[in-house]
Amino acid sequence: MLTKNNYWKRNLYVVWFGCFLTGAAFSLIMPFLPLYIEELGVTDHSSLNLWTGAVFSITFLFSAIAAPFWGRLSDRKGRKLMLLRSALGMAIVMVLIGFAQNIWQLLALRAILGLLGGFVPNANALIATQVPVKKSGWAMGVLATGAVSGALIGPLIGGLLADQYGLRPVFFITATVLFICFFVTLFYVRERFTPVSRKDALNTKQVFASLKNKNLVISLFFTTMIIQAAMGSINPVITLYIRDLSDSIENLAFISGVIASIPGIAALLSAPRLGKLSDRIGPEKVLLAVLGASIFVLFPMGLVSSYWELGALRFLLGALNAALLPAVQTLIIYNISHEVTGRIFSYNQALRDVGNVTGPLMGSFVAASYGFRAVFFFTAALVLFNLIYSWYMIKRQTRSSKTPSV
Template sequence: MSTPSEVTLVQLNWRKNLFVAWCGCFLTGVAFSLVMPFLPLYVELLGVSDPHALTLWSGAVFSVTFLFSAFASPFWGGLADRKGRKIMLLRSALGMAIVMMLMGMATSVWQFLALRALLGLLGGFVPNANALIATQVPRNKSGWALGWLSTGAVSGALIGPLIGGLLADSFGLRPVFFITAAVLFTCFIMTLLAVREVFVPVKKKDMLHARQVFTSLKNPRLVLALFVTTLIIQIATGSIAPILTLYVRELNGTTQNLAFIAGLIASVPGVAALISAPRLGKLGDRIGPERILIAMLLVSVLLLIPMSLVQNPWQLGILRFLLGAADGALLPAVQTLLIYNASNQVAGRIFSYNQSFRDIGNVTGPLMGALVSAHWGFRAVFVVTATIVLFNAIYSWRVLRRRPVLPEQTHE
């Protein structure tokens, strides 16, 4: 059992834990995105040469990680509630480091696909980092802390492709996987040495079942609505990804500098989110995260619709930057509301369920975008996405207004 002095010490050290967790999320974001720019090239290196098959295999190895993560997250979340969040961070970082090293040794595309699936099964660093910080930080600072924490993975994902491309050009494709493994192992060592967690283990017989987890919540309907919001946020983000480069080419009217322009427009939302997330999170601590959530969903709708009407790439880039600033507040607001409505005993599972919805959105969004663009054109993707986000804003507003959520000043 933890003594009151130990609990007080951890409460005093939550800022250090937040900094270390941010670094871990940053390194994880870098590690995952390092290999993204050349996944199709690696699939080709493993023997897939037919263009049609290469497209299918590239899509499969990309999406299988999110698919398996969606199924694995609840299991790891339950284990985190029993054993602690720090050990889940260590398990995730070390497991992913080993899998990344094995990817660099793959000799067939089937091996690579299996390892990408295993990566999804062993992942979960970011949701467990969120759960760790959310259960330690004072509730009146949750929005700011989770907003700042979200910038770690975002900034890592932004810089990762650039570093990955440079490394692949300099050293070849396989060595990048070994470098990525080293980055993840660094994350493991840093977490092992620097993160402090006082955790009282819960016996397996005392663990709540999934149904009991939801009945223990202050507002189960609200929590379910927040899960749906996470799903739709990821669908909205992913729906544009498959068509962005092609849409930019259509707007640009030429292929000159296409890769640079498309890459720039793809990255600006992340830069905007990096700037806005902590600031809007802090504002949410003052005026309520539910107001930030609804306001930013509506702003997203108002920005998505004009994207279907733009006439040149720079108009699209400006709107994408503004959309990123709005999106930067959405997931931290959701996470803050989740922790307001869940006890520390079930926080790990609640965050893991939320991660599952996020992963399903990561798989569903690109598929939806591809199907809509194939039937109705690129511009229709933005209209359909705006309609879905608007539906979510209305649904969330109806659920949130029925029971106002007030942050507690201290943890349970």
């Protein structure tokens, strides 16, 4: 029999499983998305690159647009309902993607997928409203490993399924995974929520007025965006950079896949431990320390002479990055009330999606203009800016909180 004090633990593990399934579902199709676009009639090399980038990015763009609306609705209707809406909506869209007949249909459906998504931010909001504050760092760290685990295993399974059954059936398999996520959430997630009428719901101005430290929370949104942009800026050049480091390498695709996956493996190992550390010494200290350490890992990536050196540094970066977003989320939890959790986490997700779109674009531009190695120097400089900005905002907030009110 679950009591009021411990049912959040079951919810944590159930929504972790849901995040794992949605992470796997989204990444299942990534290995062969360009092949599917080619199957839909786009065969020119430059056009294929352009359409692949557009089809991939449009999901994050529309997710950023829709996130505030879903966050507002979750604060009125409950977070479990938003989890169910997201899982079911994405499952239906995946089925339709499997029936797409041309590139424009695929682009439109990927945009709708972004509009209907949001399982992970709503999972974060649900747990944030239930977990004891002193365990929030650990809980956010554990929850972060769910989507990471799914994203790691998804490409491997997707590639095997595509080779075995063809491209279109993988979308139907992905939809089945999302339907499973829907039913697991329906039957096993528990939420005690009293719906709020539209007239009683807080507007945007009232939401920010209710925050304990408004300026700090807003700065954390932008910190999330910069973190995501910095992590994503490297992705477009990894394979080409590895090829430059080892001219005679035969299994380039396999080596690139391993090095691309290494940060996720490191994050799985370190996220819960760093979450506990965040609870013990404070998330603001962990955030600043990890941002500082990341600079000393990113910069040498532009100086390596072999792919195994790059892989080792990527492992260290993944272990550090595992603490960044959970630390930001924990700081947000410390400074908001349960009544606005869905809205605030949706704003944070919107800025994260903006980082997902802008990071690869910046990385590609820097690589085209100054070479592959410059991407790592640029990313290190971006993280340095984030460190200075975060340190200033945290110090400013600490100083103002110590000033007695008149």
